[in-house]
Amino acid sequence: MSELGGLVFVEPAFEGNQEARVDAAAPMFARNAVHQIAVAKSCSAASENGPILPGSPLSATCVVPADPLLPQALNDMLRAQSLRAGWWTDSYSENLTAIPLTLEEIRTEQRSYGALPLAMVTAENIVPPGAFPPAEERSIGEIMRARRLPLMQLSSRGYQVEARGCSHGDIVSDCADTVVDAIRAVVAVR
Amino acid sequence: MIYRNALVRLLVGLLVAILVGSVSASAQETPSATEFYRRAVVTMNELPEPPFIAFRYEGTGAGLRIDLATEPCEFFRWKLGDARTEWRIKSRTSDARAEFVDTAGNRTMMHFNPSWVQTYRQLRSKPLRDAHDMCAPPSLRPPDPITSDRKSDPAVKTIGTVLAIGPGIYRVEDRGSAACPNGHAGHALHLSSRTHDPHHELTDVIVEVSSMRFCMVRFGTRLGVGFTSDATNEHYFADVGGYWMQTGGQAEFAGRIVGVASGHRVWRYQFVDIQFPTSLPAATFAPTATDPSPYTHPQRLVDIGGRKLNLYCTGTGLPTVILEAGGGESSLDWRFVQPQLTKTTRTCSYDRAGYGFSGRGPLPRDAAATVGDLHALIAAAGIPKPFVLVGYSNGELYSRL
Numbered sequence: 001m002s003e004l005g006g007l008v009f010v011e012p013a014f015e016g017n018q019e020a021r022v023d024a025a026a027p028m029f030a031r032n033a034v035h036q037i038a039v040a041k042s043c044s045a046a047s048e049n050g051p052i053l054p055g056s057p058l059s060a061t062c063v064v065p066a067d068p069l070l071p072q073a074l075n076d077m078l079r080a081q082s083l084r085a086g087w088w089t090d091s092y093s094e095n096l097t098a099i100p101l102t103l104e105e106i107r108t109e110q111r112s113y114g115a116l117p118l119a120m121v122t123a124e125n126i127v128p129p130g131a132f133p134p135a136e137e138r139s140i141g142e143i144m145r146a147r148r149l150p151l152m153q154l155s156s157r158g159y160q161v162e163a164r165g166c167s168h169g170d171i172v173s174d175c176a177d178t179v180v181d182a183i184r185a186v187v188a189v190r
Numbered sequence: 191m192i193y194r195n196a197l198v199r200l201l202v203g204l205l206v207a208i209l210v211g212s213v214s215a216s217a218q219e220t221p222s223a224t225e226f227y228r229r230a231v232v233t234m235n236e237l238p239e240p241p242f243i244a245f246r247y248e249g250t251g252a253g254l255r256i257d258l259a260t261e262p263c264e265f266f267r268w269k270l271g272d273a274r275t276e277w278r279i280k281s282r283t284s285d286a287r288a289e290f291v292d293t294a295g296n297r298t299m300m301h302f303n304p305s306w307v308q309t310y311r312q313l314r315s316k317p318l319r320d321a322h323d324m325c326a327p328p329s330l331r332p333p334d335p336i337t338s339d340r341k342s343d344p345a346v347k348t349i350g351t352v353l354a355i356g357p358g359i360y361r362v363e364d365r366g367s368a369a370c371p372n373g374h375a376g377h378a379l380h381l382s383s384r385t386h387d388p389h390h391e392l393t394d395v396i397v398e399v400s401s402m403r404f405c406m407v408r409f410g411t412r413l414g415v416g417f418t419s420d421a422t423n424e425h426y427f428a429d430v431g432g433y434w435m436q437t438g439g440q441a442e443f444a445g446r447i448v449g450v451a452s453g454h455r456v457w458r459y460q461f462v463d464i465q466f467p468t469s470l471p472a473a474t475f476a477p478t479a480t481d482p483s484p485y486t487h488p489q490r491l492v493d494i495g496g497r498k499l500n501l502y503c504t505g506t507g508l509p510t511v512i513l514e515a516g517g518g519e520s521s522l523d524w525r526f527v528q529p530q531l532t533k534t535t536r537t538c539s540y541d542r543a544g545y546g547f548s549g550r551g552p553l554p555r556d557a558a559a560t561v562g563d564l565h566a567l568i569a570a571a572g573i574p575k576p577f578v579l580v581g582y583s584n585g586e587l588y589s590r591l
Contacts, residue, residue: 003575005509012586013517069473071482074522081520081546090544094555095517095584102557102587109591117578128472151586164284165241166472172516172582174472176526177285183511183527184534186578 006117006186010179011168012151025139028132037096043082044092052083062088069173111154117189118155119182122148123175125167157189223364226397227379228357233402237434239283239305240466247290248462249275253455254443258290258298260478266300268443270455280467280474283307287475299478304436304461309407309425310355355392359384370398370405371426371438393422403427403434420444430464437461477526485522488547494566500547501540501571505532509576512564513539516583520546523582538573540564561591 023030043062046052052059064082066075081087126140152158161182163175172179221229249256255273256266281288281303288302302308365378376396383390393410397403410422425439438460445453489502502521503510511531515523521539531537543551543563551559567573581589 003577004579005576006578007589008578008580009586009589010580010582011516012581013584069476073482073486077486078522086550087544090550090553090555091518093553094542094544094560098554098556098559101554105557106587106590129469154590165282165475168583170472170476172523173526174476175285176477176530177287179527180530183531183578183580187509187511187535 004116006119006189007113007155008118008179008183008186009120009151010182011123011171012120012148022140022143025143026132026136029127029136029140032132040088040092040096043088047085047088049085051085052088054083059083113155113158115157116155117186118152118158119186120148120152120158120160121171121179121182122160122162123166123168123171124162124164128167128169223362223379224357226364226377227360227362227381227395230395230397230402230404231356234306234310234404234434237306237403238432239307240433241283242467242470243279243281243283243304243435243464244467244470245279245281245304245461245464247275247277247279247459249273249457249459251275251455251457253453254441254457256457258300260298260300264300268441268457279304280470282470282475289474297478299475304464306404306427306434306436309427309436359390360392365394368396370396370428372398372405372428374405374428375399376405401429431466433466435461435464437464482525485520485525485546490571491547492567492571494563494570497543497549497551499540499543499549499563499567501538501567502528503536503538503571503573504528505534505536507535508574509578510536510538510573511578511580512568512573513537514564514579514581514585514589515539515542515545516585519582522546536574540567557588557591560588564588 039061043052043058046058046062052062054063062082064078066079070078122145125137126144127137129137131137132140148160152160161178163171163178166175166178251271251273253270253272255269255271255275257269257275259265259267276293277290279288279290279302283303283305286301286303286308288300290298290300290302292298360381361384363380363382365380368376368378370376376398378394378396380394381392388411391409391411392407394406394408395404396406398405405427406424407427408422408424410420412420420443422442423439424441425436427434428437429435430437438458440456440458442457443453443455445455484502488500490500491498492501500521513521513524513528515521520541524539528537528539541548542560543549543555551563568577579589581587
């Protein structure tokens with residue numbers, strides 16, 4: 001993109017659920033991913049043919065559960081979205097079936113950003129503490145940390161900020177201040 | 191003695207410092223006030239800090255009270271009137287996020303950390319004089335200067351106290367023996383800025399003799415012109431479970447109208463039942479719900495050639511920050527980030543095709559399709575350049591094309 005003044009990567013993507021290395025190091029994590037993919041696949045197939053009907057057997061699987069920390073109005077919006085025709089299909093395509101294509105496009109485009117301001121905000125934990133056995137948590141963390149290091153090196157001004165106490169899924173809510181500070185820093189040095 | 195200019199003042203200050211230094215070197219058994227202060231500052235420079243602190247805040251006002259304000263930003267709002275306040279507080283020291291729960295069960299998120307490190311940070315962020323700037327975005331100060339390379343204990347934070355409040359900044363006067371608020375024997379010192387900088391607000395400390403730590407620090411400043419208020423803020427410290435914690439304090443305002451006293455108001459508080467949990471659920475520090483309305487209906491539906499994408503832009507200024515949500519997520523991802531960034535610059539989030547309130551796009555939804563949509567959206571909506579792209583999780587992939 002032209003006129004790019006800076007980049008901020010927040011908990012950058014990882015291919016953990018598709019990697020043999022993660023499968024071997026974190027079998028419970030891998031099994032959980034396989035289950036989620038199976039759910040997404042069945043919901044995707046169902047939503048292709050139209051809205052998922054509230055109360056139907058599939059809705060119990062495909063409706064996103066309410067988040068007790070969200071206002072009712074937002075939970076209602078998310079519920080309606082997950083029942084809508086095509087939502088699961090598009091999401092399944094974006095996050096699973098089209099991911100190999102996406103990664104190939106990224107590799108083809110791989111470039112240096114010179115001295116572009118670049119901040120990478122990573123969570124202290126990839127997965128919430130206690131969600132998986134400690135050995136798996138450590139393994140996942142080590143694999144992801146090693147994978148992300150080259151991202152920072154895409155710019156000579158790249159640097160990393162750690163959001164302590166947060167994990168991959170909650171960093172933009174529970175550590176929003178850290179994310180905001182990192183973005184402001186990139187905006188300021190532009 | 192009248193100093194004619196700042197240079198003379200500086201030279202005299204240096205001379206005094208040299209003389210004091212040589213006197214203290216020759217009389218080690220009775221250190222000067224400056225040397226005594228210096229030793230205490232060095233002791234305060236590295237103190238352990240727990241990851242989490244849970245405690246109860248009890249405050250009582252005489253003509254003064256405080257409450258918690260979250261709009262237009264987070265701050266402790268001073269109000270007139272008597273009151274008694276109690277909160278249960280859980281603080282995460284890494285970023286000073288704290289959950290306040292009042293006696294009625296109402297929950298508010300603020301920045302608060304009762305350890306010495308927080309008081310030190312207040313000293314650096316000019317707590318009283320610049321209170322009117324409380325809603326301004328935090329200044330991007332460089333990292334705290336490191337004055338030691340001792341890092342064996344991760345709980346010990348090197349916070350650069352020597353450079354921030356050391357005797358190079360403050361002139362020190364001996365005020366004799368004084369009791370610490372915890373009852374231990376202490377020694378009082380009065381401080382004044384060597385450069386008469388009104389932002390050097392530390393006016394008094396009491397040093398606990400047995401530990402050489404500050405058991406009381408007092409900030410002071412004069413606010414206003416004509417109608418003025420002499421404001422002081424005292425923090426009390428003591429050892430709690432091996433950590434040097436704030437255990438209470440008081441704020442005092444003495445109003446004057448053209449030099450004549452017009453009122454005196456005090457707020458006293460104490461922290462009780464201080465505990466150090468080894469962990470707390472992340473949800474404890476989740477922000478309170480922001481206004482959900484931008485996410486419950488479309489904001490601006492932009493036509494990108496037969497399809498529409500939902501765009502939500504707020505704030506003014508350049509560069510424009512563009513927020514790319516994570517996989518399977520919509521602009522809702524950014525509900526706690528965008529309201530804060532808006533105070534800094536123009537900020538836009540959007541729903542990718544098929545998400546939120548955007549129409550579906552052709553399959554497959556690979557990066558080329560997504561990035562093509564974003565380019566079309568920027569052009570169609572006239573979003574001003576340059577951009578800072580922010581990608582979360584899978585959103586990072588799209589921000590790299």
